[in-house]
Amino acid sequence: MTKKESNLNQLINDPFKGKSGFMPAKIKDKIKVRIGLNENLAFPEELIKKLIKDVAKKIDPRIYPEDYCDSLCGIITSDYGLQSNQVVVGNGGDKIIDLMVRLTIKSGFSAVIIAPTYPMYEHAIKVQGGDVTELYLTDSPVYDLDPDYILANITPKKDRLLFLCSPNNPTGNQFDEDKLRKIIAEFPGIVALDETYTDFGGYSLVNALKDYPNLIIMKSMSKFHGMAGMRLGFALADEFLISRLKELLPAFNVNIASLELAKLVLQEKEALSKIVSNIVSEREIVFKRLEAIDGITPYKSYTNFIMFHLEGIDAAVLQQKLLKEKGVLVRNMSAMPNCENNLRMSITTKENNLAFLNALDEIVSNY
Numbered sequence: 001m002t003k004k005e006s007n008l009n010q011l012i013n014d015p016f017k018g019k020s021g022f023m024p025a026k027i028k029d030k031i032k033v034r035i036g037l038n039e040n041l042a043f044p045e046e047l048i049k050k051l052i053k054d055v056a057k058k059i060d061p062r063i064y065p066e067d068y069c070d071s072l073c074g075i076i077t078s079d080y081g082l083q084s085n086q087v088v089v090g091n092g093g094d095k096i097i098d099l100m101v102r103l104t105i106k107s108g109f110s111a112v113i114i115a116p117t118y119p120m121y122e123h124a125i126k127v128q129g130g131d132v133t134e135l136y137l138t139d140s141p142v143y144d145l146d147p148d149y150i151l152a153n154i155t156p157k158k159d160r161l162l163f164l165c166s167p168n169n170p171t172g173n174q175f176d177e178d179k180l181r182k183i184i185a186e187f188p189g190i191v192a193l194d195e196t197y198t199d200f201g202g203y204s205l206v207n208a209l210k211d212y213p214n215l216i217i218m219k220s221m222s223k224f225h226g227m228a229g230m231r232l233g234f235a236l237a238d239e240f241l242i243s244r245l246k247e248l249l250p251a252f253n254v255n256i257a258s259l260e261l262a263k264l265v266l267q268e269k270e271a272l273s274k275i276v277s278n279i280v281s282e283r284e285i286v287f288k289r290l291e292a293i294d295g296i297t298p299y300k301s302y303t304n305f306i307m308f309h310l311e312g313i314d315a316a317v318l319q320q321k322l323l324k325e326k327g328v329l330v331r332n333m334s335a336m337p338n339c340e341n342n343l344r345m346s347i348t349t350k351e352n353n354l355a356f357l358n359a360l361d362e363i364v365s366n367y
């Protein structure tokens with residue numbers, strides 16, 4: 001580090017000590033089969049491109065979008081049977097997570113995560129200068145929630161926020177409704193329940209919003225709605241919490257194209273339900289094929305991805321071989337608590353699923 005950099009470094013909040021970045025550029029060039037980020041490539045390309053052409057005809061990028069996306073909020077809340085003041089829309093599910101943390105956490109306070117889970121909760125807490133209270137799901141292969149253990153290990157007043165992800169990323173399972181309700185009812189702070197994956201065969205707790213004023217349900221439009229590149233997410237809650245979240249948002253936080261595209265995508269109910277049934281039936285096919293491979297144990301999933309455990313095969317080696325020899329990008333989850341030697345693949349198109357399974361068969365049989 002030069003002297004100039006070192007001087008600058010002293011001015012910078014540095015929760016990650018310079019470790020950043022998501023996917024190195026040199027990896028991007030090698031990918032032929034994108035099944036590492038749970039994108040919804042089952043959403044028909046012709047349909048999304050047609051919708052975006054319709055958006056292009058409608059919008060004028062020279063003018064600002066609606067400040068709080070009121071027209072989109074109306075559509076979302078009527079879909080969920082809520083009041084129009086019960087939603088806030090943001091620039092991706094990750095922005096909503098960030099907003100939740102900024103609403104509740106500052107230095108000296110903490111938020112609870114139940115690991116293994118989606119890493120952006122921890123990221124957002126650290127960026128905000130808060131402490132992370134890391135609790136755990138029960139051991140593999142069950143990965144269940146234990147409400148008594150969780151409630152016994154929180155610190156009231158310090159732990160102001162608790163993240164729950166159901167169905168959970170990366171384990172893929174959805175937790176029992178009574179267990180979720182017990183935690184929401186007894187946690188003394190705010191509970192942010194991430195339902196990004198409920199549309200792939202799970203159930204939603206949106207109906208429970210009326211029972212718990214401390215509950216916020218977070219959704220992303222990146223997965224089920226096939227809009228990962230457009231960056232849209234939203235939170236559903238009681239009017240009070242929504243109005244406080246809105247205060248934190250900069251005006252015009254969602255761009256005009258994403259806003260208009262989301263409105264069109266939400267109208268495509270028939271296409272969306274077809275996409276889900278395709279993904280669910282493909283997920284079962286891939287699950288059975290994985291189960292049949294010696295040394296591989298898949299975990300039952302209610303999402304558009306499957307995590308699987310490897311016995312006698314090194315996850316990091318397999319991941320690299322899949323990428324370098326076959327151009328197949330899967331995620332290595334081994335660094336997460338209780339996920340040692342686990343990989344995660346996304347269910348996308350039949351072609352991608354087959355390309356992955358064939359590549360896997362070939363590499364594993366020559367291992």
Ligand SMILES: Cc1ncc(COP(=O)(O)O)c(C=O)c1O
Pocket residue numbers: 037038092093094095118165169194196219220221222228231232233
């Ligand atoms: C559980 C979970 N929540 C939120 C997100 C964030 O989604 P977005 O792409 O809308 O930021 C993801 C993305 O992978 C996720 O897996």
